[in-house]
Amino acid sequence: xxxxxxxxxxxxxxxxxLPANEVDGFISKLQSVVNMIDSLKEVDTEGIxxxxxxxxxxxxxxxxxxTDGGIVEDLFSNVPGSSGSLxxxxxxxxxxxxxx
Amino acid sequence: MSEExxxxxxxxxxxxxxxxxxxxxxxxxxxxxxxEKYNKTLNAYICNTHDGARVSAKASDAKIxxxxxxxxxxxxxAIKDLYCTKDVRTTAGSRMLENFIPPYESTVSGNIxxxxxxxxxxxxxxxxxxxxxxxxxxxxxxxxxxxGDKDEDLVPGxxxxxSSAAVASFMAMAALGSDTGGSVRxxxxxxxxxxxxPTYGRCSxxxxxxxxxxxxxxxxxxxxxxxxxxxIEAIMGWDMKDSTSxxxxxxxxxxxxxxxxxxxxxxxxxxxxNLDGITPTVLTMWQRSADxxxxxxxxxxxIKLPTSKYALPTYYVIAPAEASANLSRYDGVRYGxxxxxxxMSLDEMYIATRSAGFGAEVKRRxxxxxxxxxxxxxxxxxxxxxxxxxxxxxxFNENFENVDAILLPSAPTPAxxxxxxxxxxxxxxxxxxxxxxxxxAGLPAMSVPAGMQDGLPLGMQIVxxxxxxxxxxxxxxALEKGVGMDFVAxxx
Numbered sequence: 001x002x003x004x005x006x007x008x009x010x011x012x013x014x015x016x017x018l019p020a021n022e023v024d025g026f027i028s029k030l031q032s033v034v035n036m037i038d039s040l041k042e043v044d045t046e047g048i049x050x051x052x053x054x055x056x057x058x059x060x061x062x063x064x065x066x067t068d069g070g071i072v073e074d075l076f077s078n079v080p081g082s083s084g085s086l087x088x089x090x091x092x093x094x095x096x097x098x099x100x
Numbered sequence: 101m102s103e104e105x106x107x108x109x110x111x112x113x114x115x116x117x118x119x120x121x122x123x124x125x126x127x128x129x130x131x132x133x134x135x136e137k138y139n140k141t142l143n144a145y146i147c148n149t150h151d152g153a154r155v156s157a158k159a160s161d162a163k164i165x166x167x168x169x170x171x172x173x174x175x176x177x178a179i180k181d182l183y184c185t186k187d188v189r190t191t192a193g194s195r196m197l198e199n200f201i202p203p204y205e206s207t208v209s210g211n212i213x214x215x216x217x218x219x220x221x222x223x224x225x226x227x228x229x230x231x232x233x234x235x236x237x238x239x240x241x242x243x244x245x246x247x248g249d250k251d252e253d254l255v256p257g258x259x260x261x262x263s264s265a266a267v268a269s270f271m272a273m274a275a276l277g278s279d280t281g282g283s284v285r286x287x288x289x290x291x292x293x294x295x296x297x298p299t300y301g302r303c304s305x306x307x308x309x310x311x312x313x314x315x316x317x318x319x320x321x322x323x324x325x326x327x328x329x330x331x332i333e334a335i336m337g338w339d340m341k342d343s344t345s346x347x348x349x350x351x352x353x354x355x356x357x358x359x360x361x362x363x364x365x366x367x368x369x370x371x372x373x374n375l376d377g378i379t380p381t382v383l384t385m386w387q388r389s390a391d392x393x394x395x396x397x398x399x400x401x402x403i404k405l406p407t408s409k410y411a412l413p414t415y416y417v418i419a420p421a422e423a424s425a426n427l428s429r430y431d432g433v434r435y436g437x438x439x440x441x442x443x444m445s446l447d448e449m450y451i452a453t454r455s456a457g458f459g460a461e462v463k464r465r466x467x468x469x470x471x472x473x474x475x476x477x478x479x480x481x482x483x484x485x486x487x488x489x490x491x492x493x494x495x496f497n498e499n500f501e502n503v504d505a506i507l508l509p510s511a512p513t514p515a516x517x518x519x520x521x522x523x524x525x526x527x528x529x530x531x532x533x534x535x536x537x538x539x540x541a542g543l544p545a546m547s548v549p550a551g552m553q554d555g556l557p558l559g560m561q562i563v564x565x566x567x568x569x570x571x572x573x574x575x576x577x578a579l580e581k582g583v584g585m586d587f588v589a590x591x592x
Contacts, residue, residue: 006471013470014424015447016463017455026464029525033468036526037413037481043488050486051493053314054300054542054566055344062340074203078435093433096446 002031105130106270110175110327113273117164117174124160124174124218128153131176131220135271138592142243144256144265146181147189148221156218163216171334173216178266178275181222182229183209184307188219192309193227193237193259196436196457206307207342208318208335209276215334220272224262227459228427229283229311232531234261235518236461244291244515245269245589249555254515257287257531260321264291267321269592274331275321280311281415282510282535284319285547289510289559292549292587293321294328294576299566300542301346304339312422313344315415315539323587325548325576329353332569348567356570357577362397364575366390367503369405375533378512382558385551386509389560392582393507393575403499403506407491408537412529414492415536417472417485423462424469430457464525493541500565505575509534510547510559538563548576549587557587 007027011017018026072091079087083094105127108116116122132150139145153176160174184190184202191197205213213219226236233255234242244256245268256265260277264287267275277284279297288295296319303318310316320331333354338347368390373383390400432438432453439452458466472481499506511531538545543566547559560579564572 007467009474010467010470013474014463014466015450015454016458016466017451018463022460029464030468030471032524032526033416033464033529034471036529037417037472037485040410040413040417040481040484040488043407043410043484043491045484045487045491048487048490050483051490052486053344054493054540055346057301057346059343060340060347071203075434077203078200080199080432080436081438081440095433096440096444096449098446 002027002034102130102133106134108273109324110172110273110322110330111324113175114173118169124157124164125154127174128157128176128218128220131271134269135220138269138271142245142265142269143240144224144242144262144269144271145178145221146191146224146239146262149188149219150221153218153220160216160218170214170216171330172212175217175273176220177212177217178221178223178263178272179209179219180225180260180263180275180277182225182278182309183276184309185209185219185222188222190222190309191239192229193225193239194457194459194462195238196430197309198238198437200435202307204307207304207339208308211335211337212276212331217334223260223266223275226259226261227462228309228423229259229278229280230423230461230465231258232282232286232528234258236459238459241518245592246291246515246556247590248514252517254517254556255290257290257515259283260287260319263321264288264293264295267291267293267323268589273322274327276335277319277321278308279317279319279539280315280419281539282532284321285510285535285545285559285561286531288321288547289549289557290515292557292589293323294325294546294548296320296328296332296546297544298332298336298569299346299544301344302336304342304345306339306341310426312419313426314422315419325573325580326354326357328546329357329573351570353569353573356573359574360397361393361574361578363399364505364571365399365401365503366393366575367401367403367499367506369408369506369508370402371404371406372408372508372534375409375512377530378509379553381551381553382509382512385558385560386507389550389579390507392579396578396582398575398578401503403503405495405499405537407488407495410488411492411537411540412533414485414488414540415532416468416529417481418489420465420469421473421482422469424466424473427462427466430454489540492537496537496541496543504564504571506563508561508563510561511535514553514556514558534561542566544569544572546572546576548579549585550579550583
């Protein structure tokens, strides 16, 4: 059952706030989806292994050599916000203060 | 002349380019004229790269003159705005990436451009590829060039709706799309195009903005099966930058389209005929398509895919779960939107950024993902869905011991209006009931236009064994030939 408490919990997990006037509509739409996915309970999955990937091939191992260096300008070319140009200059990502 | 040029198939244009009857510059210019005429109404392109296209066309003309033409030399295309394109803004249909200019090129867009194709611009799409109608883009709805007997605005399908509308309105000769649960095949069906999603792993996902990584696969829209074969060959191939990319030789699919289908066994999943919401005309088209293939020499066999009726709920657990993990990268720190006020904490900045940057459907799916992965629910939903995914894949594989391909519709209805399916998200999700099963199993699947309802095109889907695109293209070419209709939207 999706209610306001569930929405608050999901909001926190997903780091997304909903405007107060959208919450009711959101609850009913989410409930509709949950009703649909609840039908999975009807399927007997005893002894079945979960399928995590459609690709069965084993992972390719490349030679242990650095291949992705020298792109420092690229890494900072899209830094957003008012601190973006400073980030590009000092080559550090800038976030709000996390330690008092 | 300009109008004749845009109507050409890639095969025809290629022949005319190489015999110097036309130039790539003329071809590109004709398409730019068409875009200037219709894009304002259809909203298929989010941004244009016309200046670059003109330069590339000259380079292609020089290559052709030197006898060095590549497989798609001089052919103008659209690129779904989900592919990172070097120095060209890539939004994924989201406000979150409104100012994102990738410093690198995705493998798939790089592959098609390296074969001489010329990009006219980035195609509109549902935000982060989440949608079946192209109504969730931050950059506005895309309108289907087909208006039907009622002459009304209709959706072009989604999520690759800009790509489908661009090719169907002759604003591009082909378009890159991407298909997670049907996002190439369903819009292809809604716009009278051929739409192909190869085997999962055939195309590299490097540089594709991620939605649900275990399902996302590149795809292509064209106006003929042979054109699709040329394009899909260009984008497939192993890439060490994607660990799920398959190291398998790329088949000669253009040759497949010329081969007989005599003796090929086609399965019809009869238990899927009872699924909710299929129109009688779609059922008739299904029957007629089977008859066409039988006349061409195929053997038609009834099969069953009993667990595929659970494909939709399975998908709507797995895809949102993967999306919630993938979209956690949008935090306002390294790229994308950042929303902050003085005095905000780090957490408040994250929340403000994500709340402003994502649209309603994306928020809903990210939160569904958080729900099915949350403590106490993960086994009941996520792990359970992964188990059912295996059962669905196993049922396909068991059937493929007896049949070579499976034939089913691409969508249960033709294109619909903008207000028809908005109230309940599940009504919208039902559009994908026929496309999702093959996505979950990672199988190659393609849509071929095969019928009409109320003045609108309908598509049939062909699914084949993993890595057997060869058989899929043989069957698709036979169906296209047997249907024998031109699918051209009125007025274009």
